[in-house]
Amino acid sequence: MSDLLIDNSKLVETDSTPTRRAFVAAAAAAGLCYAGALAYPIYRYLASPAEMAADQVAVTEVTLKGANAMPAGAALMFKFGSSPAMLIHGADDSWVAFSAVCTHLGCTVQFEPQMNRIHCACHGGVYDPHTGRNVSGPPPRPLKAYKVAVAADSVVVSRA
Numbered sequence: 139m140s141d142l143l144i145d146n147s148k149l150v151e152t153d154s155t156p157t158r159r160a161f162v163a164a165a166a167a168a169g170l171c172y173a174g175a176l177a178y179p180i181y182r183y184l185a186s187p188a189e190m191a192a193d194q195v196a197v198t199e200v201t202l203k204g205a206n207a208m209p210a211g212a213a214l215m216f217k218f219g220s221s222p223a224m225l226i227h228g229a230d231d232s233w234v235a236f237s238a239v240c241t242h243l244g245c246t247v248q249f250e251p252q253m254n255r256i257h258c259a260c261h262g263g264v265y266d267p268h269t270g271r272n273v274s275g276p277p278p279r280p281l282k283a284y285k286v287a288v289a290a291d292s293v294v295v296s297r298a
């Protein structure tokens with residue numbers, strides 16, 4: 139009979155509480171990361187108009203290094219603050235720069251030299267590439283124009 143007795147003095151008591159605590163802490167951390175990942179895009183979406191407006195006010199000039207070497211008839215897309223903009227070196231050797239944000243619903247417009255126009259693919263808006271004037275389609279206003287100064291090694295685009 140004594141062979142069946144278990145000697146309890148050799149059993150080591152383990153405490154499983156730290157493992158559970160570690161699991162709960164890891165789950166809480168993962169939950170916070172998940173909540174942050176969900177909240178950040180919402181925050182950016184809601185905050186972006188104010189930030190973009192502040193950014194637009196802050197930036198007054200952009201220097202485009204090497205853009206002076208752009209061939210006639212070419213265009214360069216760049217950022218003026220947080221907004222897309224375009225520099226056009228006209229076939230007549232003129233230089234103009236405009237905001238590339240369509241005045242209809244804000245799509246980004248593109249210069250199409252073969253058609254001699256600035257085109258918005260969203261709803262077919264067309265602008266004059268020399269003046270930025272809205273020519274056809276739904277855009278209600280001309281593109282915002284910038285001042286252009288061509289230097290020896292760059293082109294400086296600034297608020298008009």
Ligand code: FES
Nearest residue numbers: 240242243258263
């Ligand atoms: S957003 Fe450009 S034409 Fe509508």
